[in-house]
Amino acid sequence: MSSRYTFGGDEHIFVEVDEEMSLEAFFVSLSMTNAVRNANIKGVTEICPANASFQIKFDPDVIHPDDMMKELKRLEAQTEQGDNLLETRIVEVPVYYQDPWTYETLMRFRDRHQDPNATDIEYAASINGYDSVEKFIEAHSGAPWFVSMVGFVSGLPFLYQMVDRSRQIQVPKYLRPRTDTPRQTIGYGGTFTSIYSVRGAGGYQMLGITPMQIFDPEQRLSYLKDFMVFFKPGDIVKFKPVNREEYDAAIAQVRAGEFMPRIRNVRFSLSEFNADMDGTNAKLMEALYDH
Amino acid sequence: MTINVISAGIATTIQDLGRPGYYHLGIPMSGAMDRLALKTANLLVGNDEGAAGLESVFVGPELEFTRDTTVAICGAELPPKVDGEPRDTWTAFTVKAGQVLSFDFLKSGARIYIAISGGITTPMHLGSRSTYAIGTLGGVNGRPVQPGDSLPLGKSNKTVKDGLLVPKALRRGPSNPAELRVLPGLYWHRITEQAQNNFFEDTWKVANETDRMGYRFQGGRKLEFVEREQPFSAGADPSNITDACYPYGSIQVPSGSEPIVLHRDAVSGGGYFMLGAVISADMDLIGQLQPNTPVRFVKVDMEAALAARKEQATIMDEIREVLS
Numbered sequence: 001m002s003s004r005y006t007f008g009g010d011e012h013i014f015v016e017v018d019e020e021m022s023l024e025a026f027f028v029s030l031s032m033t034n035a036v037r038n039a040n041i042k043g044v045t046e047i048c049p050a051n052a053s054f055q056i057k058f059d060p061d062v063i064h065p066d067d068m069m070k071e072l073k074r075l076e077a078q079t080e081q082g083d084n085l086l087e088t089r090i091v092e093v094p095v096y097y098q099d100p101w102t103y104e105t106l107m108r109f110r111d112r113h114q115d116p117n118a119t120d121i122e123y124a125a126s127i128n129g130y131d132s133v134e135k136f137i138e139a140h141s142g143a144p145w146f147v148s149m150v151g152f153v154s155g156l157p158f159l160y161q162m163v164d165r166s167r168q169i170q171v172p173k174y175l176r177p178r179t180d181t182p183r184q185t186i187g188y189g190g191t192f193t194s195i196y197s198v199r200g201a202g203g204y205q206m207l208g209i210t211p212m213q214i215f216d217p218e219q220r221l222s223y224l225k226d227f228m229v230f231f232k233p234g235d236i237v238k239f240k241p242v243n244r245e246e247y248d249a250a251i252a253q254v255r256a257g258e259f260m261p262r263i264r265n266v267r268f269s270l271s272e273f274n275a276d277m278d279g280t281n282a283k284l285m286e287a288l289y290d291h
Numbered sequence: 292m293t294i295n296v297i298s299a300g301i302a303t304t305i306q307d308l309g310r311p312g313y314y315h316l317g318i319p320m321s322g323a324m325d326r327l328a329l330k331t332a333n334l335l336v337g338n339d340e341g342a343a344g345l346e347s348v349f350v351g352p353e354l355e356f357t358r359d360t361t362v363a364i365c366g367a368e369l370p371p372k373v374d375g376e377p378r379d380t381w382t383a384f385t386v387k388a389g390q391v392l393s394f395d396f397l398k399s400g401a402r403i404y405i406a407i408s409g410g411i412t413t414p415m416h417l418g419s420r421s422t423y424a425i426g427t428l429g430g431v432n433g434r435p436v437q438p439g440d441s442l443p444l445g446k447s448n449k450t451v452k453d454g455l456l457v458p459k460a461l462r463r464g465p466s467n468p469a470e471l472r473v474l475p476g477l478y479w480h481r482i483t484e485q486a487q488n489n490f491f492e493d494t495w496k497v498a499n500e501t502d503r504m505g506y507r508f509q510g511g512r513k514l515e516f517v518e519r520e521q522p523f524s525a526g527a528d529p530s531n532i533t534d535a536c537y538p539y540g541s542i543q544v545p546s547g548s549e550p551i552v553l554h555r556d557a558v559s560g561g562g563y564f565m566l567g568a569v570i571s572a573d574m575d576l577i578g579q580l581q582p583n584t585p586v587r588f589v590k591v592d593m594e595a596a597l598a599a600r601k602e603q604a605t606i607m608d609e610i611r612e613v614l615s
Contacts, residue, residue, distance in 0.1 A: 006476045008538030009568030010596040014477055021524035021533045033315075048315040048536045050560055051524075055536035057314065060571070060600065065593055149534060151317040151559035154426035158534060165523065172527060173562075190562065191524040192534065197317075198425055217416060217427050229316045 003028070003076060005069060010060050013068055016053045021160060021191055025052035026148045027084045027270055030234055032072075035079045041071055049233045051148045051158060051192070084270030090144065090236040090288045092262040093195070096247040097121065097137050097208035101182045106206050112176040120205035124171045124188055137241055139169065140207065143281055145193060147235040155197040155215035155229035159237055162273065162281060173203035184210045186239070193239075197229075211242075211250035212261055220257050236268065238288055264288050292358050293441040294407065297391065300352035302502070303436040305411055305429065306404075307343040309555060310419035317559045320539070321421035321429065324503060324555050324578025325402055327607060328366035331457055332406035334614045335363035335383040337449035342410030343420040345436065347403050349581075351394030352436065354405075356386045360444070361408040361451045367400025367579060368464070382456040400464055400579040409445040423556060461610050465576045468494065468585035471552075471569050474596050477541060478532060478564035486514040486547070490566065490588060497584045498549065503556035506577055507549055508586060514547035514566075526562055534562045540569040542588075552577060572599035 004016040015032070018025035033049040036056060043062030048055045058068050098121055110116040115123045125136035145159035152158075161168060173189040179201050181187070187194040187204030194204050197215035213221060214230040224230060242250070253259035266287045273280040285291075306329065309322025323329035323346055330340040345352065351369050364371045364380045371378045372393050378384045380403075386392055394403075413420050416428040427433030431440050479487070493511030500507045516529035525533045530546050537543065537553055543563040544550045552569055554577060569577065570591060580586065591599070 006479075007474060007568075007593065008477050008565070009474050009540045009570055010593060010600060011540075011571050012538035012568070014536065014538060016535070018522075019525070019533065020522035045311050046314040048559065050535045052533050053535040055538060057311075057538070060597060061604070065597075149560060150315065151536065152561055153317050153558060154423075154428075156317050168524075170524075190526050190531075190534070198427075200425060215426070217433065229313075229318070232316075 005073065007065060008055065010065060011057055013056045013058070013065070013072060014053065015055070015072065018052045021052050021148075023146065023160070023162070023270060023273070026146065026160065029054045030086070031079055032076060035075045036072065039071070039075060041068070043068070048151070049149065050151070051160065086234055086268045088234045088236060088266060088268055090238060090264050090266050090284055092238050092240050092288060093210050093212055094242040094246065094250055095141065095186050095208045095210050095239045096242050096244065098133065099209045099247070102185050102206040102209055105178070105180055105182055108180070109174070109178045112174050112178060114172065114175060121207045124169065124205050124207065127171065128169050139167070140193070141239040141241050144284055145237045145239070147231050147233055147237060148192075150229065150231050150233055153198055153200065155231065157195055157214070157231040157235070159193040160191060161193070162236075162277065164277060171205050174205070177201055177203040181206065182209060184212065184214070186210060211247050211254055212259065213254055221254065221259060223260060223263070236266065236284060238285070262288065264290070292409070292444045294357065294444060295355040296436055296438055296440040296442065297353035297355055298438050299436050300347040300394070301350040303345055303347040303352050304422035305343050305413055305431065305436065305442070306346045306421045307419055308341040309421050310417045310428075313417060314559050318417070318426055318428070319423065319555065319557045319559060321419065321423045321503070321555050323404060325366050325404065325575040327463060327575050327603070328402070329404040329406070330607065331381070331610050332363045332365040332404045333410070334611065335365070335381075335455055335457070336361045336406045336408040337447060337451035338406060338408065338410050342406065343413070344407065344411065345405040347405070348401055349397050351403055353391055353393045355389070355391050357388055359385065359387045360447070361453065362386050362392060363406050364403050365406070365457070366403045368398035369400070369403045370395040370398065379456065381462050383451055383453060385453050401581050402578050407444055408447040408451060412443045412445040425556070455614060457610060458613060461606060461613065463575070463606065465579045465584070468587055469576065469580055470587050470589050471573050471577065472591045472596065472599060473542065473567050473569055473588045474591060474593060475567040477538070477567055479566050481516055481529070481564045482547070482566060483515045483517055486516075490514060491590050495550065495586045495588070497580045497582050497586060499582045501580070501582060503554055504558060505551045505553045506580065507551045509549050511550075514544055516547060530564050531562050532564050534560055536560045537565065538568050540571065540574055541565040542567055542569065554578065570596040570599055572596070572603040
């Protein structure tokens with residue numbers, strides 16, 4: 001892995017850590033963006049980590065683009081990758097898979113889909129070699145996920161599953177993007193799960209929906225009081241399948257302003273994870289469920 | 292003190308200079324697409340350059356005023372009228388209580404900026420009044436302006452001269468054909484040398500799908516990609532990359548066919564390669580391009596980009612000088 005530095009016009013530097021996605025590349029992106037933030041470089045206006053890359057926006061009237069470039073490369077040389085420790089939190093996100101709302105939506109856009117005779121989740125299960133949708137849901141909700149990027153639109157997280165590459169689910173995006181996606185849809189595109197923070201256009205396959213609001217400019221719910229966007233890169237997520245009754249109960253709690261997801265603070269080590277993925281994930285589950 | 296919206300025009304939104312600092316969470320800076328035009332309009336009516344005004348596209352709103360005040364319209368040539376009497380753009384004029392500001396047909400450009408003495412004082416979200424409808428931030432309860440809205444105005448703290456104007460030489464508008472200067476970079480290496488040349492040789496046209504998020508262009512030759520085995524997680528199409536950040540002004544070309552230049556309400560990231568970015572000095576002009584306008588992309592290096600940026604800053608300084 002050797003980072004590629006390039007300018008995005010005269011106000012951005014874009015750094016591609018790796019062409020392909022991996023937790024290693026994501027950790028470099030996260031540690032580099034943290035290093036840039038801590039360095040307090042004059043002229044830096046935006047620091048954006050992404051899956052396997054990151055981007056810095058700066059004011060070229062304050063710092064010359066060449067100097068900004070030098071500064072970033074200097075930081076990269078200084079930033080120790082070490083054992084890749086991360087103090088973070090694990091969050092349980094309830095998911096009503098195969099819900100009626102994303103079903104209604106996907107039926108309206110069958111002409112834009114690879115397999116018009118299957119639903120999105122049936123298609124995703126079948127091309128990944130799962131015998132049934134239930135087995136697919138087991139895999140999707142079994143191992144936890146890393147929030148590896150927040151963006152596209154307001155507070156939308158991209159999540160990457162914490163499993164060996166051979167177990168990664170891969171699903172192409174729609175042939176042509178939909179013009180509609182229900183708010184809080186659980187989507188899948190490439191190797192990423194997304195949670196649509198707002199209603200709108202989208203190209204990811206629709207697997208289900210969560211009752212948990214993750215973006216609210218009014219900040220009505222207690223877990224959105226600090227900021228209107230819930231997720232940040234580095235968060236760990238465990239999806240929990242729920243049925244219609246549980247979904248409705250959670251929605252009622254959200255409406256009453258009382259919903260609160262299960263959240264625990266955890267320490268994550270990438271080296272430990274790479275040495276024993278299932279063991280590390282099991283420990284994360286113990287932390288989440290207070291075992 | 293308020294102004295009453297009788298009709299809204301097209302895509303009329305409250306905009307100031309935006310809310311930088313939240314792009315890493317998918318919240319774009321927003322703000323006036325043509326920043327120079329908004330700043331100038333504000334200076335004409337004695338406001339701070341970053342006061343909130345209205346941005347309208349092609350068709351202006353009808354606004355009823357409830358007190359005597361000063362107004363200025365900059366940006367596109369969309370002639371203003373007060374109770375039906377013509378007024379000049381780029382010029383401060385008085386509107387009296389009870390009078391109605393309306394607009395004639397568009398002559399050139401695409402977006403006007405309406406500055407009103409005292410500025411619009413709707414609530415701020417994350418430090419800005421700019422409308423970002425996708426995230427229901429700023430604007431009127433997070434949305435564009437609608438008929439029936441009453442927009443609150445601030446107190447004006449400066450006396451303004453009726454008839455104050457910006458000399459013609461300092462009024463910026465797009466040329467026809469328009470030229471947008473581009474610094475190649477980002478995933479420039481993904482397209483063939485032939486495609487790199489074609490992109491700058493061809494004349495493109497502004498497509499109908501243009502908004503604050505981005506401008507789409509059509510008519511040039513399809514870009515061919517350098518062959519490769521697609522990286523893990525990037526997606527099968529050669530124009531796909533592992534989802535990454537999108538710079539403002541970056542030019543993505545899904546499937547190699549229609550370039551999209553991201554603007555002030557940019558999506559902050561996604562899975563399409565970008566061949567470079569429009570330089571900061573030319574971003575304002577994009578907001579003034581009408582559909583079907585022929586456009587040439589012109590290749591520049593960083594030195595030229597910074598020189599152009601300086602030149603634009605000089606124009607703004609001259610405007611400040613004239614209006615001070």
